[in-house]
Amino acid sequence: MTSQAAAVDRVFRSEFGRAVALLARVLGDIGLAEDAVQDAYLAALRRWPADGVPDNPRAWIVAVARNRAIDRLRRDRVLERHTEELTRRAEDEMKRYDESADDDTIPDERLRLIFTCCHPALATEAQVALTLRLVAGLTVPEIARALLAAEPTIAQRLVRAKHKVRAAGIPVRVPPDDQLTDRLASTLAVVYLIFNEGYVATSGPQLRRDDLAGEAIRLGRVISTLMPDEPEAAGLLALMLLQHSRRDARTDAAGEVVLIGRQDRSQWHRDEIAEGIALTERALRMTRTPGRYALEAAIAAVHAQAATAEDTDWWQIAALYEMLLRVSPSPMAALSRSVAVSMAQGPAAGLALADSIAAEGSLAHSHLLHATRADMLGRLGRSQEAAAAYRTAIDQAGNEAERRLLQRKLADLPEPSQPRTNG
Amino acid sequence: MQYVLLIYGDPAAAEEMSEEDGRAMMAEYFEYTEGLRRSGAYVSGEPLESAQTATTVRQRDGQQVISDGPFAETREVLGGFYVLECDSLDQALEHAGRCPGARYGSIEVRPVMVMPATA
Numbered sequence: 056m057t058s059q060a061a062a063v064d065r066v067f068r069s070e071f072g073r074a075v076a077l078l079a080r081v082l083g084d085i086g087l088a089e090d091a092v093q094d095a096y097l098a099a100l101r102r103w104p105a106d107g108v109p110d111n112p113r114a115w116i117v118a119v120a121r122n123r124a125i126d127r128l129r130r131d132r133v134l135e136r137h138t139e140e141l142t143r144r145a146e147d148e149m150k151r152y153d154e155s156a157d158d159d160t161i162p163d164e165r166l167r168l169i170f171t172c173c174h175p176a177l178a179t180e181a182q183v184a185l186t187l188r189l190v191a192g193l194t195v196p197e198i199a200r201a202l203l204a205a206e207p208t209i210a211q212r213l214v215r216a217k218h219k220v221r222a223a224g225i226p227v228r229v230p231p232d233d234q235l236t237d238r239l240a241s242t243l244a245v246v247y248l249i250f251n252e253g254y255v256a257t258s259g260p261q262l263r264r265d266d267l268a269g270e271a272i273r274l275g276r277v278i279s280t281l282m283p284d285e286p287e288a289a290g291l292l293a294l295m296l297l298q299h300s301r302r303d304a305r306t307d308a309a310g311e312v313v314l315i316g317r318q319d320r321s322q323w324h325r326d327e328i329a330e331g332i333a334l335t336e337r338a339l340r341m342t343r344t345p346g347r348y349a350l351e352a353a354i355a356a357v358h359a360q361a362a363t364a365e366d367t368d369w370w371q372i373a374a375l376y377e378m379l380l381r382v383s384p385s386p387m388a389a390l391s392r393s394v395a396v397s398m399a400q401g402p403a404a405g406l407a408l409a410d411s412i413a414a415e416g417s418l419a420h421s422h423l424l425h426a427t428r429a430d431m432l433g434r435l436g437r438s439q440e441a442a443a444a445y446r447t448a449i450d451q452a453g454n455e456a457e458r459r460l461l462q463r464k465l466a467d468l469p470e471p472s473q474p475r476t477n478g
Numbered sequence: 479m480q481y482v483l484l485i486y487g488d489p490a491a492a493e494e495m496s497e498e499d500g501r502a503m504m505a506e507y508f509e510y511t512e513g514l515r516r517s518g519a520y521v522s523g524e525p526l527e528s529a530q531t532a533t534t535v536r537q538r539d540g541q542q543v544i545s546d547g548p549f550a551e552t553r554e555v556l557g558g559f560y561v562l563e564c565d566s567l568d569q570a571l572e573h574a575g576r577c578p579g580a581r582y583g584s585i586e587v588r589p590v591m592v593m594p595a596t597a
Binding site: 174222223226228230 | 568
């Protein structure tokens with residue numbers, strides 16, 4: 056790619072979502088908006104290398120996309136898909152955003168677009184693909200690579216999703232107040248799903264795909280900036296920043312997993328930690344009943360604030376998990392609490408909790424449950440039981456890097472006659 | 479836009495319902511329909527006789543094939559419908575959520591296809 060084409064790509068990557076959102080609101084049609092902005096991208100590839108990048112690329116993109124959208128509307132009107140009235144309304148509305156517009160006169164409508172893409176009437180995989188394409192501005196090949204899917208699969212998923220939005224009349228708007236809490240929760244869940252897909256690839260040889268996690272953080276930033284009074288929006292952004300700040304320490308030079316207790320904390324990104332902690336504190340100040348993201352961010356913040364693993368305030372983490380379990384009960388959070396309790400009070404107390412989760416059954420197929428029990432059994436000197444639990448965990452781990460880590464831990468178990476004290 | 483709410487329910491559960499509960503449900507539907515009329519969304523709506531009274535018709539190779547019952551054997555069967563005029567899917571979903579049938583069975587919300595003008 057030439058450096059000029061790279062410059063066009065860079066500008067469109069940051070402006071795509073805003074332009075699509077604005078046109079989608081005016082046109083009431085996300086597919087038409089996407090096509091028009093894509094037209095503007097092709098025009099930029101032709102013109103910017105010769106004319107230079109415009110002074111205000113955002114206004115340029117919106118103006119060119121507006122003209123292309125009107126061309127498309129007129130062409131479509133001949134096909135009778137759009138009425139004359141809609142075309143006229145769009146033309147009138149779009150006249151306000153010509154090339155002379157400055158940044159402040161072009162509103163940021165991305166929130167509407169995010170809520171449309173994450174509408175619960177769409178299947179989760181459609182929500183993810185649509186959000187990455189329209190809001191984040193990723194191309195179909197980029198989305199396919201990030202989600203480890205074939206390009207035609209993603210292309211078809213997007214076509215179907217856009218068809219449903221249009222045909223079923225999914226509105227391009229922020230939901231009314233009485234629906235906002237539920238809809239925001241499901242929208243944040245889509246963003247966190249994208250983040251986690253980037254944080255730990257659920258299958259395959261690589262542990263992380265940073266690009267996707269970075270895109271999720273961008274999306275989280277858009278939502279929390281446009282909804283500054285929503286504690287969970289701030290909480291999710293904080294949580295993602297704090298988790299992402301550890302990305303370079305999570306694997307060693309050979310690509311092997313390094314758990315938080317053994318990570319080289321000098322590799323943590325301090326700027327992201329500082330922002331994450333500030334956002335966590337803001338989210339916690341905003342409400343007396345913090346939600347799951349704010350609490351998970353608070354837990355991540357306690358880890359981030361410990362200078363060494365030994366300095367970790369496990370009592371506080373265990374208490375935060377207690378609060379989290381009340382707000383958002385899940386077997387995974389219960390398992391994490393058992394780990395925190397084992398660190399604060401000793402492996403016997405932790406194992407009692409882990410065993411009750413095992414008895415309840417819903418995590419029977421999760422390698423994390425068996426790996427956690429194995430670790431606690433090992434610390435109690437019950438090496439044979441620990442080895443059996445590690446073997447079960449190894450069988451169930453889906454990720455090569457995680458499997459190798461478990462194999463190392465299995466190999467490191469002491470002989471049964473040498474019980475270890477709590478470390 | 480127009481939407482059809484297709485009301486699906488388990489006929490076995492409806493049969494086991496006491497007379498009193500049945501009357502209460504009828505009253506709920508009257509109230510629900512009245513609310514739809516007042517909001518201006520109501521276009522039409524009817525309850526249907528049981529699926530046992532259904533007859534399925536197919537044309538195959540020029541022959542009309544008639545068979546007893548609905549096309550598919552499932553636990554939940556179509557029991558009635560509404561046609562509503564709404565400004566968006568969200569509004570249609572809101573109406574569907576208030577339908578008494580949503581508590582017992584499920585409501586499938588389908589947009590009515592907009593045919594291109596032929597003038």
